[in-house]
Amino acid sequence: MNEYGQVYRALALNKTINERGFRLFKRKSMINIEGLTKIYGEQKAVDDISFKVEKGEILGFLGPNGAGKTTTMKIITCYMPPTMGKVTVGGFSVIDNSIDVRRMIGYLPESNPLYGDMNVVDFLRYVADLRNIKGEYQGKRIHEMVDICNLGDVLHKNINELSKGYRQRVGLAQAMIHDPEILILDEPTIGLDPNQVVDIRTLIKELGRQKTVILSTHILSEVQATCDRAVIIHHGKIVADSTLSELQRDLQNKITINLEMIVDENNVVEQLEKVEGIEEVLETFPDDASGKNYRIIASAGVDPRREIFKCAVDTGWVIIGLEREVRSLEDVFHQLTQEN
Amino acid sequence: MQNIWSIFKRELRAYFDSPIAYVVITVFLLFTGWYFTTYFFLAGQADLRVILGIIPFAFLIITPAITMRLISEERKTGTMELLVTMPIHDSSIIVGKYLAAVALLIAMILPTLVYGITVAFLGDMDYGPAIGGYLGFLFIGAAYLAIGTLGSSLTENQVVAFIISLLIMAAFYLMDKILIFIPNSMVSIVEYLAIVYHFQNISRGVIDTRDLVYYLTLISLALFLATRAMAARRKR
Structure with a gap:
């Protein structure tokens, strides 16, 4: 009896250690959304959605226009607070620790708003300043962004004079300038020509190895080309959340x-x-x-x-x-x- | 602090990269210059008192024109979304923008020192009221600009922002001009609230803490409300 008791206790102890260890080493979700609801007036734009995004994951956020993609993204980026539900980014709440959340995120909004009266370099400097990137490092980062986003030809042009493709790339440069842990891109390849689309997708894939990316789109081939996982949202509700291969397998079923x-x-x-x-x-x-x-x-x-x-x-x-x-x-x- | 500085720099540049700064400064100088020279040559008076009297009124029209775009334009073009998703406090945005407007105001007042110098050479310069007057300009202008910033935070339409700001400013401007219609018991309160009353105190060359407290309170309150209005607007 005594012996059994000891063995049992030893096993139980072992189990707790294992569990705790597991919890310690388990990857923490980068973005955690629980029961998120957003109501505009009487309309439910987002209706009780929950999902997680892990570090190093590229999530495609799919849905028809007006499904709630942009609203969800605006909430994650702290542009607007949720009506109900809990959203944490890197462990920080979007309501209580909004500044910490914003520091971690690079955001390309849907309409890609830019200061038209500024030239590209000045704009990138301004954003870098606001992101607290100073001095030599600022120069280095701007240089890198100009390289990555191919902005060399338009550096000193006013943003107002740029074509849609260039504007989009300025928007991407702006979002990535502080080397963020999380990138939230609302329709990132809109307005780009096919070559640029390929470039940007490759870039997103590369970034996705170490960073967390959420990109919204209604171009499905984009999701197939870049994402590991897709969340499909419709009328503010999640109708599918699975890896791409799973999703296609389900279909074949x-x-x-x-x-x-x-x-x-x-x-x-x-x-x-x-x-x-x-x-x-x-x-x-x-x-x-x-x-x-x-x-x-x-x-x-x-x-x-x-x-x-x-x-x-x-x-x-x-x-x-x-x-x-x-x-x-x-x-x-x-x-x-x-x-x- | 650094964020306020970044925003301040950007806003000030935006003023001088666009026609706003030049138009505003030109109009202001034409207006005050016309008054000054009229009195100087026609009435033969080398006196700053005229300028001191006219500037609070000139500010009433000029300052909402300076501030009307500050926040409403960002909202209209959508850049507000970019700005408020940066790791900066809403109050830094408001204060940075406000200080840029104040800097433009100072750039606008500086050339009028020429009148002061003219008077100093040709007439009897009373230095107390002159220095007090310029301090007064700064305070009354800064108070107007804070109200203008609030007006701009309430709407995305610049014209509406101009009109709202003008109305609030006019209310403060007119308060001490309607004192005769006000019951005796209320006179001292309304007088204390009137923006020009404190300006007159300062421009007499007497700097009283009560007047400073009035302006600083008015400015802080307006900027606080502007911050709240900006935050409330994005909750929708």
Whole structure:
């Protein structure tokens, strides 16, 4: 009895040490959002959302216009306080330790507001001053930013005279000048030409190795190209939060099939719906169709093409097209954010 | 402190990079110069008293023009979002901007020293009131500018900011001119609140702490309210 007791206690102790150790070494979330709600007047712009962003993670924040992306970002960057909920950045609360939070964050707002009456160098100096980057280090940082964002040609031009692409790059330079732990970019590649888009995405990916990045966009290929994880938000609520590979795997789970057949009957849809493994059948009317077209959504994890073929053979339909649709992120996005 | 300095530098440059500073200074000098020379040549008086009387009125129009853009412009162009997401306190933003406006005011008053020098050469210069007068300009101007900063923090429209500021300033300006309509028991209170009353005290060459306290309180209160207004605006 005594012996057992000792062993048990030893095991229990070991377990606590392990747990504590685990807690000590576990990576702390950089950004932690819990039950965040923002109400403008009567409208809920953000409705009870929660998510975490780890250090070294690039999070794509997706959603249709007006879904609440920008509002959430404005709250994280301390531009406006939440109506309800808790937001901490690097352990600091956006309400109680707002200055500490702001120090850690580099922010590119949605409309990329800049002082039009200043030239690029003066503007970057001003931002560096406000960020408390002084003296030699300031010169070095500005130099680096000019290099990274390719601003060499416009250094002494007034910001008002710059093209949208250049303005966007000035905005990015401004956001990164203090080498922030966290970058929050609201639609960072808008207005850039395709080469610049590639450059900026590469840059974001590089930064994402050590820093934490949240970028919002409605360009889905951008998320595919740069992000580790995507949060899709719709009507102020999170409708999906997973790594990109998970997200795409989920999609593949439910197969969509496009079927084209030559038939005379009218009750094809009903008959098809009886086939095992089919969840939903829609008749579609593409322009270049030679037969009748159906869009079939299968139940999760089932590929019903064999059953469809059998059914067609049994009833005498002539299949002239039967293909499985490879679903892209666009489809997921569309499906998740559809109006019901 | 450093942030206030950074904001101050940027705002002052913005004044002189744009036509505002030059227009404001020119208008002010034309106005005061016209009054001064009229009295100097037509009335044959080498006296600073005229200038002392007219400047509080000139400030009434000029100072809201200086301050109207301070905060409303940032809100209109959206740069406010950039500014308030920097690690600086709202009060630093307000104070830095306000001090830039005060610096422009000083740049505007300095050329009028020419009148003083003229009087010193040609007439009987009474140094007490002259020095007091210039101190008074500074205080009354600084108080107006603080009210103007408050006006600018209330709206994103510069014209509206100008008008709000002008109305508040005019209320303070007119207070000691309507004393006859005010019940006797209230006269001393209203008189104490009147902005020109304290200016007259100082410009007599008597610097009383009560007058200084009045201006400093008015300035702090206006700037405090401006900070609150700026913070409240972004909560929406």
